[in-house]
Structure formats: structure tokens, C-alpha cells
Amino acid sequence: MTQPIFLIGPRGCGKTTVGHELARLCGCECIDTDRWLQTHAQKSIAEIVEQEGWESFRARETAALEAVTAVSGVIATGGGIILAPYNRQFMREKGTVIYLSAPVPVLVERLVAFPEEGQRPTLTGKPISEEVSEVLAERDALYREAAHHVVDASLSPSEVVQNIATALRLACVS
Numbered sequence: 001m002t003q004p005i006f007l008i009g010p011r012g013c014g015k016t017t018v019g020h021e022l023a024r025l026c027g028c029e030c031i032d033t034d035r036w037l038q039t040h041a042q043k044s045i046a047e048i049v050e051q052e053g054w055e056s057f058r059a060r061e062t063a064a065l066e067a068v069t070a071v072s073g074v075i076a077t078g079g080g081i082i083l084a085p086y087n088r089q090f091m092r093e094k095g096t097v098i099y100l101s102a103p104v105p106v107l108v109e110r111l112v113a114f115p116e117e118g119q120r121p122t123l124t125g126k127p128i129s130e131e132v133s134e135v136l137a138e139r140d141a142l143y144r145e146a147a148h149h150v151v152d153a154s155l156s157p158s159e160v161v162q163n164i165a166t167a168l169r170l171a172c173v174s
């Protein structure tokens, strides 16, 4: 693989989970921008947001995206990476962008089961179901604008990986 594959989509669509499985299949590395920036900041996302605010987190996120893109492989991004036009253009130019799309109830079910509050501080202050629905409505068009391929992420992780592999193969032969 010569170019990175960027996985984008809302919280809970499986970017981190699927990213690692896809990387295993491709025999390459998976880097998660959230993991990278938390390691470099020596604090959790919740701590960064509480101490520095969302704007600072977003700046750190863009720096993480640029830093990890030097390495080809699978890049699992955070759900808000597409908010910045710069990030959308950067990913489209540097590699192949896959939108892992899933309906609100699927996302809510996963996030309720595995909230990981240190990594996912509230975005709106609203209850989870309302938040997921509201945020997806705001961002869905941005995910689609940034993506080269849209993949159904409501399936099992291995099925999602297979569908990504199929989309990439089809793109190679077309």
C-alpha cells in the first residue's frame, strides 16, 4: 500500500475497531489520531477539552493528522476531523477516504455500551441519543464531501473490513 487509508465517521461507527482489523488484513500499521494526540499531550481528550477548550483540541487534532500521515497505512480519525475544511482537503489529497456510515440507533447502542468518557466528552450537553442525532445531521454532508467511498458500518467489524477491501479493489480496476 502506497497511500494511507483514512477512516472517517461519527463516534461509535467503528473507526478505531475496524481500522485495526483492516490494518491486520493489509499487513500494515493502524494509527489512531486520538490515541496519538493523547499520548503526545500526556492527557485524555476530556482533560484537554476541560483545560484548554474544544478549539485547542481541534488544533491538536489537525497536527496529529499531519504527523501520522507521514506514514502510510490505516489512519483511524476522530469523529470531528471533517469539521475543518483543511482536514477534509488534506485527507482527500493524501490518500483514500472511507466514510463508515451507520444509523443513529446503532451508534447510540454502541456508545451506551462503551461510553469511554475520557475520550468522548459531551459535544452538546444533551442526552446521548439527542446528541448523536443532532451531531450526525450537522456532519453527514461533510463526511460525504470528504469521502471517496461510503461503507455500511452497521455490520460486524469483519464484514465492514471486507466491504472496504471490495470498494478499494473495485476502485483499482475501474
Ligand SMILES: Nc1ncnc2c1ncn2[C@@H]1O[C@H](COP(=O)(O)OP(=O)(O)O)[C@@H](O)[C@H]1O
Residues within 6 Å of the ligand: 009, 010, 011, 012, 013, 014, 015, 016, 017, 018, 076, 110, 111, 114, 153, 154, 155, 156, 157, 160
Ligand atoms: N462493526 C461493529 N459491530 C459491533 N460493535 C462495534 C463495531 N465497531 C465498533 N464496535 C464497538 O463500538 C464501540 C465504539 O467503536 P470504536 O471503534 O471506538 O468507534 P469510533 O472509533 O468510530 O468512535 C467499541 O466498543 C467497539 O467494540
Ligand SMILES: O=C(O)C1=C[C@@H](OP(=O)(O)O)[C@@H](O)[C@H](O)C1
Residues within 6 Å of the ligand: 009, 010, 011, 012, 015, 016, 034, 045, 077, 078, 079, 080, 081, 119, 120, 121, 123
Ligand atoms: O465526534 C467528535 O467530535 C469527537 C470524536 C472522538 O473520536 P471517536 O469518533 O473515535 O469517538 C474524539 O475525537 C473527540 O471526543 C471528538
Ligand SMILES: [Mg+2]
Residues within 6 Å of the ligand: 015, 016, 032, 034, 076, 077, 078
Ligand atoms: Mg475512535
